[in-house]
Amino acid sequence: MKSIVTGGAGFVGSHICDLLLEKGHEIICIDNLVTGTTRNIEHIRSEHFTYIEHDITKPIYFGDKIEYIFHLASPASPIDYLDLPIQTLKVGALGTYNMLGLAKEKGARLLLASTSEVYGDPLVNPQPETYWGNVNPIGPRGVYDEAKRYAEAITMAYHRYHGVDTCIARIFNTYGPRMRADDGRVVPNFINQALKGKDMTVYGDGTQTRSFCYVSNLVDGLYRLMMSTEVGPVNLGNPKEISVLDFARIVIKIIGCDSKIVFEELPLDDPKVRRPNIERANDLLKWQPDIPLENGLIKTIEYFENIT
Ligand code: NAD
Ligand code: UDP
Secondary structure, X not given: OEEEEEOOOOHHHHHHHHHXXXXXXXXXXXXXXXXXXXXXXXXXXXXXXXXXXXXXXXXXXXXXXXXXXXXXXXXXXXXHHXXXXXXXXXXXXXXXXXXXXXXXXHOOEEEEEEEHHHHEOOOOOOEOOOOOOEOOOOOOOHHHHHHHHHHHHHHHHHHHHHOOOEEEXXXXXXXXXXXXXXXXXXXXXXXXXXXXXXXXXXXXXXXXXXXXXXXXXXXXXXXXXXXXXXXXXXXXXXOOEEEHHHHHHHHHHHHOOOOOEEEEOOOOOOOOOOOEOOHHHHHHHOOOOOOOHHHXXXXXXXXXXXXX
């Protein structure tokens, strides 16, 4: 089985590469390192693993047979996509177009890594896949949300009009080792602030909620979806919802530090609630996450302790 992983040097992509190797796949990892790093894949020493540095907004051709394309390339952290708005729109649009073209040419099955951000600042909680969302297309987060919505639309168009075998995963907040310490997302921010005894920066009043899924649970869900015949979209995430303020308190408690919580301005269009309805993943893929937040955090904290 030969699989391409776009964004394979990123956080989630590198964990997919690990899982695919375990499952006996031959892997071509494509990344332009805009937010990823080869450090995430340097532990992989295998004749079945090839890394290609390439920007997928430009076409790429392969002679060999390709069976699966895990399409994850895209900046994913709010500070990354706010820094890289045009690249984010281009990889969602042109990058996805190129990968769908490759899937069509090769007869490969393509999995699109979409996001809970397609639901925007949701007016329905938890969010089922049937909810169409509440996105501000011209707000700062629009570059990511609309890129992913477009990516979903073109994926369905290739599926319907060209018969390409595709599936869409809507990924909710995922955390774990290999997130960048400075990627600005709440998990690395809070852990690194707490490890250094710095103030914990809660944006807004901290009543906004998120639901955090440990990365090994997520990649298991992505793999199950890819190996199924489902088209999706399928939500993948942990349905245990928690406020950002409570999350800060949990990190402080686990690390055992005396960091103070300070309140900073809430970014524009920051979703007030987020929680996946995972009935579909449960029914169709027999999937549900089983790693409790505290356990996943302990592993993630260990990772950050060792790299700092
Ligand atoms: P990440 O930034 O760690 O990884 C993304 C990777 O894509 C990076 O290695 C980056 O260099 C690469 N990339 C970006 N543009 C590229 C391009 N034009 N050509 C080639 N490579 C390119 O982010 P992540 O958290 O691992 O997210 C991976 C995917 O999962 C993204 O598509 C993201 O939207 C999706 N997702 C992640 C989460 C999460 O919580 N981690 C939640 C929802 C969706
Ligand atoms: N957040 C926070 N402090 C930080 C970083 C993030 O309070 O230092 C909040 C952010 O405003 C959001 C939530 O934590 O409400 C999750 O943010 P993240 O950037 O991880 O991802 P998002 O879910 O917004 O895409």
